[in-house]
Amino acid sequence: MIFRDLGQLLILFWRTLQALPLLWRHRRKVAEQFFEIGNASLLMVCILSLFIGGVLALETGPVMVERGLSNFLGGIVGLAVCRQLAPALMAVLIAGRIGSAMAAEIGSMAVYQEIDALRTMNINPTHYLVLPRLVAISIALPMLLIFADLVGWLGGAMVCATNQQIAIGFNSFFTNLREVVEVQDIVHGLIKSFAFAIAIGTVSCHQGLKTIGGPRGIGRSVTKAVVNSIIMILVLDYFLTHLLVQLEK
Amino acid sequence: MNAANHQSVRVEVRSLRKSFGDQEVLHGVSFNVEPGEIFVLMGPSGSGKSVLLKHIIGLEEPDAGEILIEGQPAHSAAVRDKFRMAMVFQSGALLNSLTVGENVGLYLAEHQLKSPAEIDRVVAEKLELVGLKGAEQKIPGELSGGMKKRVAIARALVIEPQLILYDEPTSELDPLMAITIGEEILSLKARTRATSIVVTHDRDLAFGVADRVALIAEGNILLVGTPAEVKKSTHPLIQKFLTADFKPKQEPT
Ligand SMILES: Nc1ncnc2c1ncn2[C@@H]1O[C@H](COP(=O)(O)OP(=O)(O)OP(=O)(O)O)[C@@H](O)[C@H]1O
Ligand SMILES: [Mg+2]
Numbered sequence: 001m002i003f004r005d006l007g008q009l010l011i012l013f014w015r016t017l018q019a020l021p022l023l024w025r026h027r028r029k030v031a032e033q034f035f036e037i038g039n040a041s042l043l044m045v046c047i048l049s050l051f052i053g054g055v056l057a058l059e060t061g062p063v064m065v066e067r068g069l070s071n072f073l074g075g076i077v078g079l080a081v082c083r084q085l086a087p088a089l090m091a092v093l094i095a096g097r098i099g100s101a102m103a104a105e106i107g108s109m110a111v112y113q114e115i116d117a118l119r120t121m122n123i124n125p126t127h128y129l130v131l132p133r134l135v136a137i138s139i140a141l142p143m144l145l146i147f148a149d150l151v152g153w154l155g156g157a158m159v160c161a162t163n164q165q166i167a168i169g170f171n172s173f174f175t176n177l178r179e180v181v182e183v184q185d186i187v188h189g190l191i192k193s194f195a196f197a198i199a200i201g202t203v204s205c206h207q208g209l210k211t212i213g214g215p216r217g218i219g220r221s222v223t224k225a226v227v228n229s230i231i232m233i234l235v236l237d238y239f240l241t242h243l244l245v246q247l248e249k
Numbered sequence: 250m251n252a253a254n255h256q257s258v259r260v261e262v263r264s265l266r267k268s269f270g271d272q273e274v275l276h277g278v279s280f281n282v283e284p285g286e287i288f289v290l291m292g293p294s295g296s297g298k299s300v301l302l303k304h305i306i307g308l309e310e311p312d313a314g315e316i317l318i319e320g321q322p323a324h325s326a327a328v329r330d331k332f333r334m335a336m337v338f339q340s341g342a343l344l345n346s347l348t349v350g351e352n353v354g355l356y357l358a359e360h361q362l363k364s365p366a367e368i369d370r371v372v373a374e375k376l377e378l379v380g381l382k383g384a385e386q387k388i389p390g391e392l393s394g395g396m397k398k399r400v401a402i403a404r405a406l407v408i409e410p411q412l413i414l415y416d417e418p419t420s421e422l423d424p425l426m427a428i429t430i431g432e433e434i435l436s437l438k439a440r441t442r443a444t445s446i447v448v449t450h451d452r453d454l455a456f457g458v459a460d461r462v463a464l465i466a467e468g469n470i471l472l473v474g475t476p477a478e479v480k481k482s483t484h485p486l487i488q489k490f491l492t493a494d495f496k497p498k499q500e501p502t
Contacts, residue, residue: 105346108345109344109345112340112345113338113340113342114342114343114344114345116308116338116342117338117342117343117344118344119307119308120306120307120334120335120336121335121355121356121359121408122329122330122334122356122360123355123356123359123360128359
């Protein structure tokens with residue numbers, strides 16, 4: 001069951017890759033999807049990452065200050081946010097927000113014979129539906145990640161500056177952050193989020209396309225799309241981190 | 250795929266069988282549709298007409314038997330690339346996220362067959378043909394059932410198909426609109442010699458447009474023949490199907 005699904009996923013992904021040369025034709029749909037993703041999630045991404053940075057500072061700050069390591073706080077928060085927390089959590093957020101919408105939209109098209117209608121017009125559903133969505137999400141998620149990194153750092157800095165137990169000023173926080181966090185660390189996060197975006201897009205479109213059985217079927221597909229995306233994200237996260245850390249040495 | 254290519258196609262259905270789960274829906278259906286012919290399929294609800302059309306357009310694959318379009322299997326990619334085919338779905342199957350105009354022009358736009366201005370012109374022309382002049386900007390959600398069906402017919406006509414399948418094109422239309430659609434089915438044939446397969450419960454439409462009529466019941470073809478031959482048939486089910494009329498029962502007093 002799992003292997004059949006994985007096989008179908010890989011086939012769908014491969015077919016979409018093969019359709020990449022047609023991208024220019026579908027540029028309008030890519031742009032539409034891209035702005036839809038941005039509109040739907042930018043604000044949520046910012047709020048969420050503000051709190052991620054904040055809570056990270058809150059958890060680590062007092063402990064580090066106690067041990068006289070307050071100088072490293074900016075670096076720790078900075079690294080944790082851009083290498084791991086922001087990429088993984090933003091991907092989970094987007095799986096819930098965008099993956100579900102993709103599965104629902106394509107699923108309802110499958111149930112109401114719209115995809116059959118496309119086929120009769122010799123319009124390939126992979127080109128028409130999957131390609132624009134997959135390209136849009138794999139551009140949008142890394143871009144959202146850059147916002148998430150910046151806002152996350154800001155959240156960390158705000159907590160450090162205002163919390164009585166930590167009391168590290170903005171300046172020293174960001175000085176340390178700049179010393180520790182390198183471009184490579186940000187790229188590390190971007191690469192991961194690009195991979196997560198492809199996973200979310202492929203899983204959600206695949207679930208949508210194979211939807212059967214009316215409104216209930218659509219509901220089932222949406223749930224599966226989100227759950228499977230999150231599982232894929234967390235599993236991929238581990239292996240990708242492993243691989244990237246090896247490469248960074 | 251040029252507009253001048255109006256070669257009409259021949260459809261052969263040979264001992265087609267199809268089951269869903271353990272329910273066999275089609276039990277070995279065979280018939281031929283000649284190039285340029287209007288072939289009408291009639292039969293009780295649930296007899297497998299829509300399933301049969303889906304096989305002919307290549308959306309379903311047969312369990313056994315075969316369907317050939319000009320000698321090639323109907324579900325093969327070669328057939329779709331080579332011949333222009335269209336289907337009017339029973340439900341219309343309009344794309345709900347697109348406007349009426351975009352739905353009708355979809356084929357031309359996606360295959361980049363015409364410039365946007367020309368597409369607009371063709372779309373307006375076909376919409377007028379089905380009595381929906383100026384409805385381009387409406388969305389499918391705000392249309393009535395019959396209007397959706399007419400948009401679906403316009404969308405199929407835009408393709409200038411060599412083979413066109415209609416699944417109950419007039420089932421949701423008023424009698425006058427049904428006549429218009431019947432006339433359009435005939436005029437498409439006159440213009441382009443398209444091969445047409447029409448599924449309908451509408452006896453007037455059936456005998457008005459058909460070159461040949463087939464009756465299907467419970468997944469079997471009972472009879473294929475010209476309208477005159479079918480009318481003369483003595484098969485009890487066919488007679489009943491063709492002549493039954495609504496008569497209010499007399500209340501016993
Ligand atoms: N995808 C499917 N899965 C399972 N059963 C199906 C499917 N499609 C059709 N059937 C079954 O096949 C039979 C024939 O259905 P079909 O839609 O072809 O009937 P029809 O002749 O078009 O009827 P109507 O005149 O009411 O449209 C029905 O019993 C239906 O339940
Ligand atoms: Mg039907």
